[in-house]
Amino acid sequence: MHTSLLLVVMASSVNWIDGFREPPWQPSYAQARKVVASQKKPMAVILAPGKEGWRSIAHQGVPPEASQLLRREYVCLHIDTSTDKGKELAKSFNLTNGKGLVISDRTGELQAFRHDGDLPSDALTTYLKRYSAPNWVVTSTDTHQTSRISNYPPVSSQGRSTSPPQGSYYYPSGPACRT
Template identity: 25%
Template sequence: MLSIWMFVAAVAAPTAPAESTDAWHANYSEAVAETKQEEQPLLVVFDKPGDESAELDPSLLSAESGAFPLDSYALCHIDATTDYGKQVAEGFKVTEFPHVAIIDKSGSVVLRRVSGDVTQSEWTKVLKEHKNGDRSTAVTHSVSKPVKSTTPSFSPSVSMPSSSQGGYSKPYCPSCQLRNR
């Protein structure tokens, strides 16, 4: 009896329409676990469904559009209107929606962030750049070490006249002068 059900499931699976929404995680921690297990980069999309100005173009997210290689990424779609979505977006310090983050295949380093309207060409370019999930492709900012100057620097000094120089015997500070009266 079990073998009949397995046969029916095997025959029915290829004929059922493939839905791209099955590949998308709504839970960030599950998506990170998949990233680590499959050693794939993670694509995280933050948006607010129902708000056209804060929602990523749905055509960019469909596998049929050919806009990106669906099998190259673990996928996570966060609805930023829910309490959970707000917490995750806050953790990523997202201030503008839609927002896309690409995370390396170890699940620990954000390789790229893109906020606001994303064009099809920009989407394709960014996803192709990071499809391997290597940190070497990360957009980084380098900071140089400070340069030591060989020229002498001027540091002003203030000296107060002392009683031995014929000046004041009381301190210059107004508070101290009031106390010493």
């Protein structure tokens, strides 16, 4: 009984620890492409400043599940965008703020996903699952979409609001005053 319980605890702690291990990083883009061709895995290129910058690609850090996916399902390349060469590579990927994620298909020839900036942690995990799926076929490059809802009143041809926002006093010649 105690032996069985001990084995279960050991197995679960190995999986837990496994989630925090660093992915194996390829030393260069050329080497990563060779590994992609031989292993038929998609490539995850993480562009971020600093040697440990890859950890900052997600808002709250890379979650354990995402780290496991990177390690098991991807050929990984981190490009340090604090260096001149890293900045040049970021520009070649059309990333403007020095941080981003690019995922290729299993041939390394097509971009499956591209994002400029960091991602919500759950979105990172979702994208890594999606593009590592063996049946995923790349037809175009996807990007991370953020939704934005704006509740502005309609604007007249004179550039003024045609109706006051609910719960506000509306002064056509001045600002709205909330009560």
